[in-house]
Amino acid sequence: MPQTFHRSTNLIARVSIFGAVFFIAALGAALYAIEISPYYTTVGEAPEQPVPFSHRHHVGELGIDCRYCHTSVEKSSFAGIPPTQTCMSCHSQIWTNASMLEPVRASYATDKSLEWTRVNALPEFVYFDHSIHVNKGIGCTTCHGPIASMALTYRAGTLYMSWCLNCHRDPSKYVRPREEVFNPTYVPSEPQDVLGPKLVKEYKIRSLTYCSTCHR
Amino acid sequence: MAPDWTENPSELGSARPLIGPGHTFETVTDKISSIVLARGTTKGWVFGFAIAFSLLLLLNFAITYLLYKGVGVFGINIPIAWGFAIINFVWWIGIGHAGTLISAILLLLHQKWRTSINRFAEAMTLFAVACAGMFPLLHLGRPWLAYWLLPYPNPMWLWPQFRSPLVWDVFAVSTYLTVSLLFWYVGLIPDLGTMRDRAKYKIVKILYGIFSMGWRGSAIHWSRYETASILLAGLATPLVVSVHTVVSFDFAIDQLAGWHTTIFPPYFVAGAIYSGFAMVLTLAIPIRKYYHLEDLVTMRHLDTMAKVMLATGLIVAYGYMMETFMAFYSGNQFDHFVFINRMTGPYAFFYWLLILCNIIIPQSLWSSKVRNNVPLLFVVSLIVNVGMWLERFVIVVISLHRDFTPSSWGIYIPTRWDWATLTGSIGLFLTLLFLFIRFLPMISMSEVRSLLHETNEAEGHK
Numbered sequence: 117m118p119q120t121f122h123r124s125t126n127l128i129a130r131v132s133i134f135g136a137v138f139f140i141a142a143l144g145a146a147l148y149a150i151e152i153s154p155y156y157t158t159v160g161e162a163p164e165q166p167v168p169f170s171h172r173h174h175v176g177e178l179g180i181d182c183r184y185c186h187t188s189v190e191k192s193s194f195a196g197i198p199p200t201q202t203c204m205s206c207h208s209q210i211w212t213n214a215s216m217l218e219p220v221r222a223s224y225a226t227d228k229s230l231e232w233t234r235v236n237a238l239p240e241f242v243y244f245d246h247s248i249h250v251n252k253g254i255g256c257t258t259c260h261g262p263i264a265s266m267a268l269t270y271r272a273g274t275l276y277m278s279w280c281l282n283c284h285r286d287p288s289k290y291v292r293p294r295e296e297v298f299n300p301t302y303v304p305s306e307p308q309d310v311l312g313p314k315l316v317k318e319y320k321i322r323s324l325t326y327c328s329t330c331h332r
Numbered sequence: 333m334a335p336d337w338t339e340n341p342s343e344l345g346s347a348r349p350l351i352g353p354g355h356t357f358e359t360v361t362d363k364i365s366s367i368v369l370a371r372g373t374t375k376g377w378v379f380g381f382a383i384a385f386s387l388l389l390l391l392n393f394a395i396t397y398l399l400y401k402g403v404g405v406f407g408i409n410i411p412i413a414w415g416f417a418i419i420n421f422v423w424w425i426g427i428g429h430a431g432t433l434i435s436a437i438l439l440l441l442h443q444k445w446r447t448s449i450n451r452f453a454e455a456m457t458l459f460a461v462a463c464a465g466m467f468p469l470l471h472l473g474r475p476w477l478a479y480w481l482l483p484y485p486n487p488m489w490l491w492p493q494f495r496s497p498l499v500w501d502v503f504a505v506s507t508y509l510t511v512s513l514l515f516w517y518v519g520l521i522p523d524l525g526t527m528r529d530r531a532k533y534k535i536v537k538i539l540y541g542i543f544s545m546g547w548r549g550s551a552i553h554w555s556r557y558e559t560a561s562i563l564l565a566g567l568a569t570p571l572v573v574s575v576h577t578v579v580s581f582d583f584a585i586d587q588l589a590g591w592h593t594t595i596f597p598p599y600f601v602a603g604a605i606y607s608g609f610a611m612v613l614t615l616a617i618p619i620r621k622y623y624h625l626e627d628l629v630t631m632r633h634l635d636t637m638a639k640v641m642l643a644t645g646l647i648v649a650y651g652y653m654m655e656t657f658m659a660f661y662s663g664n665q666f667d668h669f670v671f672i673n674r675m676t677g678p679y680a681f682f683y684w685l686l687i688l689c690n691i692i693i694p695q696s697l698w699s700s701k702v703r704n705n706v707p708l709l710f711v712v713s714l715i716v717n718v719g720m721w722l723e724r725f726v727i728v729v730i731s732l733h734r735d736f737t738p739s740s741w742g743i744y745i746p747t748r749w750d751w752a753t754l755t756g757s758i759g760l761f762l763t764l765l766f767l768f769i770r771f772l773p774m775i776s777m778s779e780v781r782s783l784l785h786e787t788n789e790a791e792g793h794k
Contacts, residue, residue, distance in 0.1 A: 120528070120534075120537050120538060120541050121538075121541055121546075125546075126546065129545065129546065136595040144484075149486055151487060152487060159528070276488065277487065277488035277489065277490070278486075278487050278488055278489035281488075281489050282489075
């Protein structure tokens with residue numbers, strides 16, 4: 117009886133079964149890699165804004181404190197996006213006719229807010245409060261990245277739950293002295309593994325990993 | 333071809349043959365393989381398949397609507413948050429257990445009567461698990477997030493809740509599906525080799541050839557096959573007990589009165605085997621009639637399966653009695669009330685129907701006249717199938733609808749989508765079964781040949 121299958125099918129059968137296992141594992145690994153990649157998380161991508169506001173100029177070069185614009189960060193869950201009046205507090209006197217600032221002047225004149233594109237946003241099922249973080253020694257740049265060097269503002273963290281848990285499971289890795297919270301170029305004076313536990317104790321920081329801490 | 337042969341039903345006990353007289357290796361193989369290769373697609377098969385397939389289409393429609401509109405299309409509410417979806421899940425998983433018991437446990441116990449029924453019983457298990465597996469996904473509020481139950485590397489850095497029986501279910505059912513599939517497939521390989529060798533058309537030869545994975549029928553192949561079967565039987569055996577135990581934990585671990593009882597694991601396992609054998613009988617009786625397999629699936633097989641059904645039915649009856657006794661003996665007012673409510677409350681009709689279907693009617697199986705009366709046995713097996721569905725209805729709905737606080741009490745009325753999903757799942761099961769009958773040898777040719785060999789040896793090669 118002539119053979120239905122060529123001799124090579126012996127090899128093909130074995131390779132395909134063996135290979136299938138690796139293929140599925142590789143597929144899983146690839147999907148995971150995509151999920152944590154900047155392509156998917158959009159970390160580092162600066163979105164389009166009505167005015168190309170530069171944190172590098174205002175914070176890095178001019179040294180303006182975060183709280184000058186983001187006024188409610190120490191008291192409220194929301195840090196605050198400044199009203200046009202805050203911009204005009206300087207730009208009514210300097211760069212008054214710059215074409216780049218035309219939308220700001222128009223907003224001031226018409227009393228219509230500038231529609232900034234939100235860079236850092238958590239989903240609605242997450243409860244996040246800025247004031248507690250800021251008061252317990254978590255610096256602005258810890259989460260928002262090197263703001264003082266950002267010509268255009270981008271998101272520095274994935275904002276995934278794992279990213280939050282990374283600190284929540286061990287705050288001593290990231291805590292800094294309260295006086296340095298608004299310092300955009302902070303470098304710890306002692307090694308973090310010495311300073312951190314001291315501050316955690318002093319500021320009475322608990323590792324909040326209960327579900328209801330953030331999912332209220 | 334095997335000669336016409338009718339069996340004398342008055343012959344009792346193990347003296348009765350397991351295979352009709354006059355068979356040879358050739359006739360056994362011919363008979364079973366010709367159903368697939370020679371008989372082809374008959375009008376009867378097409379008719380049955382058409383009915384099954386239309387029910388499957390109904391299932392598709394129901395699932396699409398469910399995914400579109402959400403789980404509120406079912407009649408569930410608070411407090412009855414689990415309705416037909418969970419009842420159907422437990423019912424289907426339970427049905428599957430008989431196949432594994434026949435394949436695995438009876439293999440390890442050297443019970444020769446398993447050989448002609450184990451192939452389609454195991455196929456029945458696979459299809460039942462396929463039907464069952466849909467329901468935990470469909471009952472979810474967000475079915476597209478069902479993969480969160482698996483411990484995969486996720487950007488939330490969270491494990492699933494390992495303390496929950498719902499997560500244990502995921503592992504139990506997927507293990508069950510995997511092992512059953514492997515066991516069934518390994519058992520199929522020699523027969524797929526036979527089909528490949530006997531196929532008339534090239535494309536059919538190639539397809540069976542691929543799936544038979546190069547089976548040569550050499551001594552080393554048979555030796556490995558036997559070892560693999562024993563190993564898989566060893567793996568599958570604990571599953572018969574563990575899978576439905578884990579499913580029973582969905583209820584037993586909870587604090588609800590009427591659920592939180594230690595009798596549930598053995599009671600569920602016995603119930604599963606009970607409903608499984610009922611389904612095997614429900615399928616075997618028409619199939620053996622239509623395909624003239626009475627000399628391979630003999631009266632002794634039906635008789636033995638009926639006895640297993642009776643035995644497990646008695647264990648289930650014991651379970652009911654113990655549950656009721658412990659509820660009253662406990663002195664707990666909530667447990668008292670659960671049972672008073674079952675017997676006299678709004679769903680009392682279903683409770684008493686359950687007692688009739690599961691306990692009273694199957695007692696007729698004590699009589700060998702009933703066990704050997706094929707139409708009667710078929711009716712009893714159907715009644716047991718219905719009864720076991722009702723049992724899960726009683727457990728799920730009646731316990732949930734009136735729990736601790738009267739202000740939380742409610743009523744569950746199934747909607748058309750509940751019924752559509754239930755009948756649709758039967759459609760899926762039957763569709764798969766019809767496809768199996770058409771394309772695969774539904775009786776294990778190699779095992780029946782070895783049974784024939786042993787029978788001939790015992791009789792001295794008559």
